[in-house]
Amino acid sequence: MTQSLGNSDLGPTGLRGVAADFSSDQRAFKTASWGKAMMWIFLLSDTFVFGCFLIAYMTARMSTPVAWPNPSEVFALHIGGQDVPLILIAIMTFVLISSSGTMAMAVNFGYRRERGRTAALMLATALLGATFVGMQAFEWTKLISEGVLPWENPWGAPQFGSTFFMITGFHGTHVTIGVIFLLIVARKVWRGDFDVARRGFFTSRKGQYESVEIMGLYWHFVDLVWVFIFAFFYLW
Amino acid sequence: MSETTSHMQTPTQAHSAQHPIRLYLLVWGLLFVLSAFSYMVDYLGVQGLARWLLIIVFMMLKAGLIVAVFMHMAWERLALVYAILLPPAAVLIFTALMISEANYTILTRLAFFNTAP
Numbered sequence: 001m002t003q004s005l006g007n008s009d010l011g012p013t014g015l016r017g018v019a020a021d022f023s024s025d026q027r028a029f030k031t032a033s034w035g036k037a038m039m040w041i042f043l044l045s046d047t048f049v050f051g052c053f054l055i056a057y058m059t060a061r062m063s064t065p066v067a068w069p070n071p072s073e074v075f076a077l078h079i080g081g082q083d084v085p086l087i088l089i090a091i092m093t094f095v096l097i098s099s100s101g102t103m104a105m106a107v108n109f110g111y112r113r114e115r116g117r118t119a120a121l122m123l124a125t126a127l128l129g130a131t132f133v134g135m136q137a138f139e140w141t142k143l144i145s146e147g148v149l150p151w152e153n154p155w156g157a158p159q160f161g162s163t164f165f166m167i168t169g170f171h172g173t174h175v176t177i178g179v180i181f182l183l184i185v186a187r188k189v190w191r192g193d194f195d196v197a198r199r200g201f202f203t204s205r206k207g208q209y210e211s212v213e214i215m216g217l218y219w220h221f222v223d224l225v226w227v228f229i230f231a232f233f234y235l236w
Numbered sequence: 237m238s239e240t241t242s243h244m245q246t247p248t249q250a251h252s253a254q255h256p257i258r259l260y261l262l263v264w265g266l267l268f269v270l271s272a273f274s275y276m277v278d279y280l281g282v283q284g285l286a287r288w289l290l291i292i293v294f295m296m297l298k299a300g301l302i303v304a305v306f307m308h309m310a311w312e313r314l315a316l317v318y319a320i321l322l323p324p325a326a327v328l329i330f331t332a333l334m335i336s337e338a339n340y341t342i343l344t345r346l347a348f349f350n351t352a353p
Contacts, residue, residue, distance in 0.1 A: 048327065059341075062339070108257060108260065236288075
């Protein structure tokens with residue numbers, strides 16, 4: 001077990017614990033395996049990537065004298081004889097949050113070694129993720145047919161299109177990659193790789209159910225980024 | 237198998253996600269409600285300072301729930317928490333820099349190009 005450290009070995013807690021952990025030689029993250037720590041550090045770098053996109057969007061929107069298109073109207077759908085503002089985006093938000101919920105439960109069942117339920121919940125997560133990407137493709141198609149391009153749009157500042165395609169495109173790519181990896185890990189869970197510690201195809205390391213949690217970290221991060229995009233791009 | 241099960245439930249494993257499913261369902265529900273609230277901000281057409289305030293508050297609550305519970309940050313040691321959650325503060329400083337830069341740009345554009353309608 002990678003997490004065989006007893007509580008007594010962990011030393012002090014609180015700020016004193018932070019200082020002790022970082023100055024302890026060997027491993028600083030006492031309770032996180034290398035895999036989990038590396039995923040967190042990757043997600044931190046990804047935070048900066050998306051942070052830079054959102055800052056670029058803010059700068060473009062603040063510095064243009066041309067009026068910014070009103071997202072509430074741009075992303076409205078015509079349903080039942082009236083325009084419902086942002087309805088597709090709201091549904092996409094609920095779909096992504098639901099996928100986060102099923103992922104969190106998959107991690108939980110993984111640690112309980114119920115591989116049937118774990119794999120099923122991961123498949124549900126992948127399905128919801130694919131649904132999200134599908135709805136995004138619909139949204140892109142609709143906007144492009146209405147004349148939104150990276151350099152122009154019918155309603156105002158031309159930067160609207162470039163920031164929109166850049167930010168949602170990068171996020172959609174993350175979701176797509178997540179769906180692919182979910183399917184790969186779900187297959188491993190289903191086959192029982194983590195019960196018999198079968199060696200993986202790339203690193204030849206023995207798999208553990210922690211892989212499900214690490215996969216979950218990535219997936220929750222994708223949801224987390226969408227929270228910020230939803231707030232800053234669609235609602236602001 | 238029974239040996240494994242008992243090992244999984246020892247206190248040393250407390251950080252590795254042995255929480256009741258109820259907790260996840262509760263957070264899931266809260267995220268739904270918060271998302272509905274932030275959608276209502278747009279649907280009801282709240283404007284001005286109240287709009288920004290509500291958007292930011294709901295956003296931060298959602299982000300906090302996802303990171304703390306779904307990503308298990310609440311059960312990690314502080315060394316990891318600080319290593320991951322403090323660096324993004326640099327993004328806030330970058331934001332402040334670019335706000336000042338954007339103000340300067342729009343001022344220059346209005347003063348010299350006069351493209352304002």
